[in-house]
Amino acid sequence: MARRSVARLALLGVSLAAIATQLSGCLRTSSGHAPHRGSCFPADAVVIGAAGPKRMADVRVGDSLLGVDAAGKIGFSEVRAWLHRDVDAHSNMTVVETSIGKVVASAKHSIATGTVGRVEYAYADELEMGHELIAMNGSAVRVVSTGVQAAAGFYSPLTYSSNFFVGSSADSVVLAHGFAHNPAPVFSAHVVHALMNIAEVWYGTSVHAIEQEQQRRYLHPVLRAVLAVCPIVSIDAESEASLAWQWFRAPRGAAADDGVQAHVV
16 A cells, blocks of 8 residues: 555656646757747846836846736736746747737747636737737737747746736736746646745745856756656756756755756657
């Protein structure tokens, strides 16, 4: 009986790791301008903080961003952690023009459609003219065109609501999820937050801290640990075992992400 319980827990752990890899919100691409797949949101994306609009690059853990909670209520949600950020990265991203402005995001980033009371998500590169997105006052705004443009910086914050309003200006923000490359972002958010809860039990909230040497390029240690053991992605590093060992030895994040590049495969 004890062996069965251990086996079930192990299977659950592997399953959570596999699911979490797909939900990470934006996995790192190669250096230089990547093909049309991008990663996360660019540095100059605008979100709505408690004190007003702010650039994505200026967001900090502990800030509050405007989003929609599980009950369908528009309100502020605290930034729990950075899933990933790369200050110097460049990539081509999807541009979605709406009747109130535009939003720039990774091609497979989840953008909210439907209504505040019944939010659904679609990939940015699947949106077409006529689709309706959700503005920060809860009204529907229509997509008028889509395209591609070069963007600088990869930023993926995780709020407790797992979504936030974002756009190229304060007037153009629409609701987007924190995850990309994932057909079930709402479910996956529960998995990620569960993993974060476990990490906090072991290491406290310091697990989300970004050290000085990580300011320009960072991957959350929880995601780093998942990537080290999950075969769904490839990791360009010395060895997967060494990365897993780094997770246990350095719970506050890798001292340096040099040479680590994750690619969805």
